[in-house]
Amino acid sequence: MRAPTAIAAVFALAVVGGAALVTGSHSPASFSDAERAAILAHGPWPPPIAHDPSNRVSGNPAAIALGKQLFSDARLSKDARRSCTTCHDPDRFFADGRDRSVGLARVDRNAIALANLRLNRWFGWAGAADSLWGQSLRPILDEKELGATAELVRERLAADAAVSADYARLFGSALASDAPDLALVNVAKALAAYQETIVTGRTVFDDFRDALARDDREAMRRYPAAAQRGLKFFVGQGRCSACHFGANFTNGEFDDVGVPYFAERARVDQGRHAGIAALRASPFNLLGRYNDDPGRTSAEPTRHVEPQHRNWGEFRVPSLRNVANTAPYMHNGSLATLEAVVRHYSEVDIERLHGDDGARLVRPLRLSAQETADLVAFLETLSGPIFIAP
Amino acid sequence: MTATVMELARRPLTDLCGADLLAYHTGCPPPCGEGSGVGVAANRRPRGSTPPLTSPRQGEGERTGRAVGAIVTFSVAILATHAAAACTVPEGFARLSTPEAEIAYRWEPGPLKVGQFFAVEVIACRAPGAGAVREIVLDAQMPAHGHGMNYRPTVTSAGPGRFRAAGLMLHMAGTWRLTFDLIQADKRTRLTQEMTLRP
Numbered sequence: 001m002r003a004p005t006a007i008a009a010v011f012a013l014a015v016v017g018g019a020a021l022v023t024g025s026h027s028p029a030s031f032s033d034a035e036r037a038a039i040l041a042h043g044p045w046p047p048p049i050a051h052d053p054s055n056r057v058s059g060n061p062a063a064i065a066l067g068k069q070l071f072s073d074a075r076l077s078k079d080a081r082r083s084c085t086t087c088h089d090p091d092r093f094f095a096d097g098r099d100r101s102v103g104l105a106r107v108d109r110n111a112i113a114l115a116n117l118r119l120n121r122w123f124g125w126a127g128a129a130d131s132l133w134g135q136s137l138r139p140i141l142d143e144k145e146l147g148a149t150a151e152l153v154r155e156r157l158a159a160d161a162a163v164s165a166d167y168a169r170l171f172g173s174a175l176a177s178d179a180p181d182l183a184l185v186n187v188a189k190a191l192a193a194y195q196e197t198i199v200t201g202r203t204v205f206d207d208f209r210d211a212l213a214r215d216d217r218e219a220m221r222r223y224p225a226a227a228q229r230g231l232k233f234f235v236g237q238g239r240c241s242a243c244h245f246g247a248n249f250t251n252g253e254f255d256d257v258g259v260p261y262f263a264e265r266a267r268v269d270q271g272r273h274a275g276i277a278a279l280r281a282s283p284f285n286l287l288g289r290y291n292d293d294p295g296r297t298s299a300e301p302t303r304h305v306e307p308q309h310r311n312w313g314e315f316r317v318p319s320l321r322n323v324a325n326t327a328p329y330m331h332n333g334s335l336a337t338l339e340a341v342v343r344h345y346s347e348v349d350i351e352r353l354h355g356d357d358g359a360r361l362v363r364p365l366r367l368s369a370q371e372t373a374d375l376v377a378f379l380e381t382l383s384g385p386i387f388i389a390p
Numbered sequence: 391m392t393a394t395v396m397e398l399a400r401r402p403l404t405d406l407c408g409a410d411l412l413a414y415h416t417g418c419p420p421p422c423g424e425g426s427g428v429g430v431a432a433n434r435r436p437r438g439s440t441p442p443l444t445s446p447r448q449g450e451g452e453r454t455g456r457a458v459g460a461i462v463t464f465s466v467a468i469l470a471t472h473a474a475a476a477c478t479v480p481e482g483f484a485r486l487s488t489p490e491a492e493i494a495y496r497w498e499p500g501p502l503k504v505g506q507f508f509a510v511e512v513i514a515c516r517a518p519g520a521g522a523v524r525e526i527v528l529d530a531q532m533p534a535h536g537h538g539m540n541y542r543p544t545v546t547s548a549g550p551g552r553f554r555a556a557g558l559m560l561h562m563a564g565t566w567r568l569t570f571d572l573i574q575a576d577k578r579t580r581l582t583q584e585m586t587l588r589p
Contacts (some may be wrong), residue, residue, distance in 0.1 A: 038563075041504075041589035121505075242535075242562050245589070251505050253540055253561045300507050304541040304557030360536040 028212075028220035029228040036212065038235035043209040045202055047247045049118045053293040054131050054286055055189045057170050058196060064389045066166045067194025070187060075156040076140050078104065078147035084139070084191065087111040093325045093386065094198060099333030103145035108263040110333035113326040115200050115386060116319060117192075121252040121301050125315045125331040126275025130302045131291075132195060134284045137188035150180035153187060181283070185290045197389035200321045204381040205231075223381070229371075230378025238345070238365055238375070249320035249382065254311065257345070257362050258352040259330045261313040271331070272314035276307045313353075324380045338376045342367065479513055490518040491572055491579050504563050504587055507541075509556040511548065517572050518579055525573035528555060530566050563589045 031039065057063035070076065071084045087101040088094040094114035101111040109125050117123075123135035139145035140153060157163045158176035167175040171186045178186070204223060208231075211219035234240045245251040254272040263269040279285055279302065286299035293299070315331040329335040335344055346367040353362060367375070479485065483494040492515040497508050510528075517523050526545055531538045543557040560566055570581040 038589045041563075241589070242564070245504060245563065251561045253505075300557060301541070301559075304507075304543060304559075306540060306542040308538075308540070310537065360534065 028217055028223070029225070029232050031212070031232060032236075035232060035235050038241050039209055039231065040213055041246055042241070042249065043206055043213075043247050045206045045209075045247050046199065047119070049196075049199070052118065052132065052192065052196065052298070053295075054291045054298045055133050055192055056292040057189050057193050060170065060193060062166060063170050063190045063193035064197055065194075066163070066170065067190040067192065068389060069163075070157075070191055071194055075160075076146055076148055076153055076187075078149075078152065080156075082146055084136075087139075087145070088114050090388070093322055095326050097327070099328050099336075101145075103139070103142070104147045105144040107142075107144050108269050109331050110328060112318065113322065114195055115198050116248055116321060117198065118196050119248045119252075119319075122254075122275075122316060124275065126271050126278070127254060127316055128275040128278040128282070129284075130279060130286045130299070132192035133185065133188040133290075134282065134286070136191040136195065137184050137284060140184065140188070150184040154178070154180050154183040157183075157187065182290070185284060188284075194389060197387075199387050201384040201387055203321070203384040205378075206384070208381075224377060226374045226377035227381045228378075230374035230376070233371060233375060234378055239361065240345075242361060243317045244320050249323075250317045252317070254314035254316050255362070256310070256313045256315075256353050257330075258348040258350065259315070259332065259334060259344070260352070263332070268313075269331070270312060272311040272316075273307065276305055276311060279305070320379060320382050322383050322386070324383045338379050339372065342372045342375045342379075346372065479515070483511075483513065485515070486570070486581050486583055487516075488579070488581055490516075491581060492516040493570060493572075493581060502560065502587060504589065505559065505561055507557065507559045509554055510543075510558065512553045512555065512570075514551040514553070514572075517574060518577065519574065521574040521576065523572050523574050526553060526555075527569075527571035527573060527578075529569045530558070530560065531569075532562060532564055533567050534564060535562070560587050563587050 052058035071088075074080045074083045076083060082103055086103060087096045088111060089096055096111045098111070100109060101107050112125065117132050120132070121127075121130075123129040123132060124138070129135035129138055140148050141150070154175060157167070164175045167173075167183075167186065167190075170190065171178075173182075175183055175186075205227070208220060208223035208228075211217075211223075234244075241249075243251055243253070243255050254275075256271075261269050261271060282288070284290055286293070286296070286302045291299060323329075324338060327336060327338070329338070329341045330344075335341050345362075346365045348362055348364050350363060365371075479494040483496045485492060485494045487493075494513040494515055496511050498511065499506075499508060502508055512526075514523060528543065528545070529538060539559060540561060541557050541559050543555045545553050545555045548554045565584055565586045568583045568585065570583075572579045572581070
């Protein structure tokens with residue numbers, strides 16, 4: 001168990017312990033049929049996970065091992081000093097704790113914690129990638145992040161006999177003689193195979209959800225009363241679960257929730273609007289030659305995604321699993337704590353929103369101090385241990 | 391006569407069979423035609439005639455003429471080559487009709503789930519007048535939220551009077567309003583249907 005795993009486990013135990021102290025001191029909250037249905041939709045956990053059909057080495061133990069090695073390999077960066085772990089630190093729940101990450105330069109966005117990635121439809125805050133391997137090669141090439149080139153990556157790794165041998169076994173070709181783009185894609189597919197193994201375990205909330213499903217009121221009482229109140233608001237009046245939907249607490253899509261979109265003075269982060277443009281322009285998207293899925297069913301979202309005006313300023317709805325461990329929050333890391341996030345939704349300025357969508361779905365919740373505390377208490381029960389490939 | 395038309399629609403869950411959408415797809419009887427004899431009558435009607443189908447529950451229809459609306463989610467230009475196909479509706483299809491037009495459709499895979507891509511098979515039963523339906527436009531909106539789908543489906547012909555729309559995805563639970571525009575040379579006829587997608 002790595003450090004964050006241990007931390008998460010301790011945290012979970014602490015929550016359970018805290019809950020145990022109040023066992024018997026409160027009755028389970030009363031939920032309407034609609035609230036109950038919404039809560040049950042947040043599970044069961046873990047969900048079944050399938051291998052990625054667009055990546056022929058998905059689930060391959062040798063690819064996972066190679067990917068794990070490469071994940072911390074500084075040869076993937078231009079200055080040979082940075083790696084994936086620079087921003088996705090295994091000891092920080094695969095994030096970096098910064099508001100906006102710093103590679104070769106400071107980037108516009110917060111590093112999204114890596115976990116449960118096989119459940120994603122889109123990757124990155126703007127969904128500029130439609131596969132985990134496509135997302136994995138993007139920072140390697142980004143001049144503000146690792147700043148390398150496909151040629152540089154191939155050259156450096158081909159000089160390593162062990163990596164070259166692993167590569168040949170996995171992909172059936174020689175790293176040194178593969179075209180640079182193909183070599184980069186294959187490296188990214190190994191990185192993806194590893195990252196797919198990073199998953200979060202069950203949480204206190206999951207136990208409550210399952211107890212609710214079987215109407216086990218005794219087990220339901222173990223869930224803290226404040227968390228139950230927060231959950232009721234989350235799926236009810238707060239309408240949080242409209243976007244933070246399902247077992248992974250995200251519908252996988254994008255929304256404008258009124259976070260300022262200026263990356264710096266006079267420069268706007270276009271969010272999903274630019275993400276769709278980048279996706280379509282990328283030779284590495286799932287409509288391209290590097291998709292290993294012969295039926296191309298994995299490319300269905302890419303084939304049909306529709307750019308719309310309201311995509312301006314939209315960012316991906318993040319999963320809330322382990323959210324208490326992955327501060328700061330929002331696409332630009334502008335909110336330092338869960339309390340600040342809840343206050344944002346309490347006081348959101350709808351004049352900032354681009355489309356009718358946000359104007360109608362996102363609205364100031366005007367929460368009391370108690371409601372704020374309850375929502376935070378609920379969010380803190382979504383933390384579980386992290387499991388990673390050995 | 392024209393064999394025509396298209397597209398999707400669905401009744402509100404509670405309108406479908408007194409239950410919800412999931413129930414409909416997992417065993418409730420077909421909401422239209424079946425049981426009332428309407429579907430059977432349609433199947434028996436000779437090819438070449440316009441089946442005078444009437445639905446026990448009609449969708450909301452409106453004719454918008456040439457001034458075609460702005461939102462075009464699906465668009466397929468398919469010239470109808472047959473004057474009119476009898477509306478042969480296989481078991482499991484639902485119907486949606488107005489006084490002017492009628493379609494039959496089914497999802498695949500069903501039941502629908504939030505965030506899951508699906509396709510719609512559509513059988514064109516009846517369109518106004520004698521002109522061929524040249525194009526199909528389909529959209530889905532969430533009236534309470536003021537937004538639509540994030541994806542543009544593609545529509546292909548699946549034979550005379552039959553179409554298949556792929557690439558639909560409803561990304562939130564709640565009430566969706568589906569619109570099906572049947573476009574002919576000089577008119578556009580809209581069928582609408584509301585449905586509630588449960589978590």
